[in-house]
Amino acid sequence: MPGGRLTHQDRRSIAAGLAEGLGYAEIARRLDRPTSTISREVARNGGSDGYLADHAHYSTERRARRRGPVPPPPESPGPSAAADAHGREPEAVHGFAEEFAALMVANGLPRMAARVLARLVTTDSGALTAAELVRGLRVSPASVSTAIGYLEGLDLVRRERDPRQRRERYLIDDDVWLRTWLTSARTNAMLADVSRRGAEILDTATPAGARLDRMRQFFVQLSDDMAGGPTAAVFSDTLTVLAALVHAGTPRTADQLAGALGWPLERVADALDSAERHPDIADPVSLRYDESGARTVTARPGRLTPAQREALGHP
Numbered sequence: 044m045p046g047g048r049l050t051h052q053d054r055r056s057i058a059a060g061l062a063e064g065l066g067y068a069e070i071a072r073r074l075d076r077p078t079s080t081i082s083r084e085v086a087r088n089g090g091s092d093g094y095l096a097d098h099a100h101y102s103t104e105r106r107a108r109r110r111g112p113v114p115p116p117p118e119s120p121g122p123s124a125a126a127d128a129h130g131r132e133p134e135a136v137h138g139f140a141e142e143f144a145a146l147m148v149a150n151g152l153p154r155m156a157a158r159v160l161a162r163l164v165t166t167d168s169g170a171l172t173a174a175e176l177v178r179g180l181r182v183s184p185a186s187v188s189t190a191i192g193y194l195e196g197l198d199l200v201r202r203e204r205d206p207r208q209r210r211e212r213y214l215i216d217d218d219v220w221l222r223t224w225l226t227s228a229r230t231n232a233m234l235a236d237v238s239r240r241g242a243e244i245l246d247t248a249t250p251a252g253a254r255l256d257r258m259r260q261f262f263v264q265l266s267d268d269m270a271g272g273p274t275a276a277v278f279s280d281t282l283t284v285l286a287a288l289v290h291a292g293t294p295r296t297a298d299q300l301a302g303a304l305g306w307p308l309e310r311v312a313d314a315l316d317s318a319e320r321h322p323d324i325a326d327p328v329s330l331r332y333d334e335s336g337a338r339t340v341t342a343r344p345g346r347l348t349p350a351q352r353e354a355l356g357h358p
Contacts, residue, residue: 049076049084049103054096057081061091067138078138086145087154140165155182156190160199163215170203170214199223235262239319243332247344256344263320280306280314281324285340289328294337 049057053074060070067085071078085091088099140161147157158180163169171179176187191213194200199219202211238259245252287300295303301311315338318325328340347355 049080051096051100054084054100057084057099058094058096061085061094067142078134079141082138082141082145086141086148090145090149136165153190153193155186156193158182159187159190159213160194160215163200163213169216170212172210172212174210176213197223231262231265235259235320238262253344260322263322277313277317278324280310281317281321284311284314285318285325285328288330288338288340291339294333294335294339296335296337299337 053076056074057070060073067081068078071081074081084099085094088094088102140158143164144154144157144161147160148154152160159176162176162179163171173184173187173191176182177184180187191200191202195202200213200215202213204211238255242252242255242259245255247253247256283304284300287304288295291303297308297311297315300306300315301308304311315330318330322329322343325340325343327343327346329343330338331341332338342352
């Protein structure tokens with residue numbers, strides 16, 4: 044019956060529908076089931092690309108044996124339920140929330156955290172209490188608490204006290220995705236810095252050092268693409284500092300460069316950092332440090348072959 048548990052044959056029909064490229068709504072119509080039933084079934088059993096009927100049925104039966112004989116949870120309101128004030132069908136909203144959660148799970152978010160996030164995203168206010176999440180998701184308060192803690196750690200949700208009801212609400216801000224983007228950019232920048240130090244320690248002339256240098260270049264580029272890259276002023280300062288080092292011909296410290304150029308030390312430091320982080324700007328030279336920490340410029344690794352360097356008198 045429409046409200047009962049999915050049978051093995053139902054799951055085979057779902058797998059066949061996915062193989063045909065059908066959407067959840069069409070599969071649900073063929074089985075006379077709510078769309079949310081299909082979306083939940085697929086999401087919890089490998090997603091649309093990894094759904095296997097036999098495995099899904101076996102996994103469901105195994106979970107049922109562990110839980111013991113419990114009544115099935117009530118299905119979400121069907122298509123006949125009244126639309127909300129904006130004319131939206133509850134069935135369609137719930138189906139989208141499940142699809143959104145499934146996508147988050149496929150990208151590494153724990154399932155309960157994904158369901159909580161999806162519920163907040165699809166709520167007009169963008170805010171719900173723990174009790175509302177427990178009722179809406181039909182889960183335990185502990186599950187909601189754990190999911191909220193996880194999402195807070197990612198800076199995806201925040202909590203605030205409702206002074207009228209003396210309880211906390213959990214919110215998702217409109218700029219949450221921008222904050223997440225910038226956090227990712229900072230993480231990539233840190234990875235670039237770590238790999239740069241590793242390349243210096245291992246020496247880029249060795250296979251391990253060269254590998255770390257390529258890693259550095261990758262994360263520098265990725266971080267800059269996300270955060271916007273160096274400004275025009277920093278770009279110009281970088282070229283000036285490199286020109287100064289070429290003209291000097293011998294290593295110079297940041298203090299010496301600042302004195303010679305008549306710049307604040309911070310401006311020189313920013314230009315040197317840009318030269319290290321953006322090898323495309325410094326090409327065809329690259330910065331090198333001596334034991335005192337002074338900088339000099341050398342031909343960028345890879346620009347000249349060993350035979351060419353030897354022919355020029357610097358193997």
